[in-house]
Amino acid sequence: MFGEKAVALVKEEHRTPSEQLQPLNEDLIRQVLAEMGALCEANKTDIDIMRTDEGEHEKMLPSFLLRHSALEHNRRCTLAYLKARLDRIMRFRWDHGAVLP
DSSP, X not given: OOSHHHHHHHHHHHHSOTTOOOOOOHHHHHHHHHHHHHHHHHXXXXXXXXXXXXXXXXXXXXXXXXXXXXXXXXXXXXXXXHHHHHHHHHHHHHHXXXXXX
């Protein structure tokens, strides 16, 4: 948890030779999105608790910030994976024209 699968996406794209385009890893992307959803739900629960009980604010804030950082990390890694694929597709299109190899 906390970003391991998102980093795996980036590593997968980095390890792919530049002249190849691997199929989109939808399964791993779905897993990252599911993790992000779980983190978001946990943060929403903590926000509700912090709003109702002021004494809990100090206790819940560190875990909230950790999950928020993990959400941002997952988002950045997923977008980096998609951007790298887009750049590769655009480069193929530029090099080979309308007919991709």
